[in-house]
Amino acid sequence: MNSKSATLKICVLRLSAIGDVCNALAVIQQLQQHYPNSDITWICGKAEAQLLAAVSDIKLVIYNKKDGLKGMLAIKRELKNQQFDVLLHMQAALRASLLSCCIRAKRRIGFDKSRAKDGQWLFTNEKIAAANSAHVLDGFLQFLLPLGVDIQTPSWQVPLSQADQQTAKQLLGSSGKQIVICPAASKAYKNWTLQGYAGIAQYALKQGYHVSLIGSPASNEVALSEQINQACQGKLNNLCGKTSLSQLWALIAQADLLISPDTGPAHMAVAVNTPVLGLYAHHNPQRTGPYHYRNYVVSVWQQLIEQEQGKPAEQLSWRSRVKDPKAMQHITLDAVIEMFELIKKEQLL
Template identity: 35%
Template sequence: MSSPASICLLRTSAIGDVTHVVPLIHTLQRAWPQTALTWIVGKLERKLVGDLPGVEFVTFDKGAGWAGMREVHAALRGRRFGALLQMQVALRSNLLSLGIKADRRIGYDHARSKDLHGLVINERIPARTGEHVLQAIGSFCEPLGLKQTEVRWDIPVPDEAHAWAAQQWSDNQPTLLVSPTSSHALRNWRPERYAAVMDYAVTRSWRVVLIGGPSPMERSMADAILALCKQAPLDLTGKDTLKKLMAMFCRAQLLLTPDSGPMHMANTVGLKVLGLHAASNPARSGPYSDRRWCVDKYDVASRNYFGRPASEIPWGTKIEKPGVMDLIEVDDVIERFEAAASSLS
């Protein structure tokens, strides 16, 4: 199959899902180096991936509503792509795609479609179940005649970000980063349980660094944890950027976090991730490369809330129910921490 002259990729959010698009970019560039790639991405997400070489970025400001859509459409006026990869099924993204002209409009299979997705596409990726989100996104090249056989990120991290991270700690003491807040509140663990694990890590001679964005929810969670810690961690909440966060991931040994964007950012640089999974299935949305260090209570949650094992509920079901994360005990996390720590020696 001949290569298209141009491809438009539409995946605006969220941070974790945007990292899953990067291997697809590399797959397309390796197979078809002459094909022009344009990626419509969210304003925040562009700060993470917007310096990928060989890609034109068009920013979609979700907060601007219809005006944000009009800005994207104006930026692409008069252009027609060989293919549009419509990798987001939310209604807003489906409406956004209507202003993008393309000969081939590739979207999700019927089972993964919603919000009128089928009306804005004319081709679909293969219908599969049991896939990680990254694999589903990678399959968008298959209708074009390609196959994603390698997963590579290489998201650029500027020297100044590495320099900033080096200023935060400079010795070789093993470092546990704790990013406690997901944008999905029901995926968050209790502050007192984070504090207990963080204090335990200090007794094992680890440095503990509390991280997170500047939002009120993240600051509130950080303050609640700090108030409960017997040993004060280094608190960098709200003090980094996405690139500085990536640089910290390059320097640390382990990240403790619920299912969230930082989980997937850390995975791209090979940092071990102690993910907390009860509300979501780590096989679908956990750290792609290595889930050995995660706590997985998803099956327990399925039995508790739905009365049947996870194998009998639809793939991708989120169990975001009040109290679901309480299924993860402090001892569960300490056990995985010790396993990860032992693997370093």
């Protein structure tokens, strides 16, 4: 089959979350490069659809998990006349697997045994090969091989609109070096400390950097950003809750560095080549860290997981999660400043 002329009708099933959808996008864009005439439909969540809306050559079908079975039946009706050549079942969760029953496809490709959680293997007829890396994106990349696509180093094409880029420029408000801090993850236990965020923000301010705070309109995120700004005597550019997802992506693209815990904007930054200083304690950063910037992660995961499990990390599952709700408090400001200085040197900040 000549990949340049072949037309494949492909359905991608990856509902959430923002970071995982960013990682999956790199895979789908490699697929599109190999099969430029492919017809791709992506079933995703509502927020994730806002993120993917910038990519015009992918058809989006939105599933709201709050709609439960009713929402699944709506998807079934929407796709009832669609027959796909391939389903890429890229979410190992029971909800996604049940939703996959509403999709007609000849080939139904799912995860390998180590990643096919919640009985996903029951809903597929092909399995990807196991990746030789723990990272989520490396697992996703294995979906290319059954379709005859050689795996390339991940890269992204994010067509940010002129309007969003202009809005981002206005929000940042300065042509100087821009540090952007995303202090809050959707799960609060992943957040670093108020004192830590204020400390690194003040450190950057003293060196002449412009520092902005970003985040969603969620009340807990807005409150944390306000507290950080107050601790910095109101000297930060607090943009939390003031952008759409597409505007946020444009804003991150214009930043010189993003400082973030384990959350979606860290992966959005990777997609637009903005360096990330990641803060990790609960999850293995070699699995969920910002793909091209894992060497800039400040992590206490290995130390804490070995204390909890009483075994060396290499003997544990790469999925192992630190359970201590105060784990992020083990990250010191000194360690983050040290990494900040390394990034300054290597990225010419």
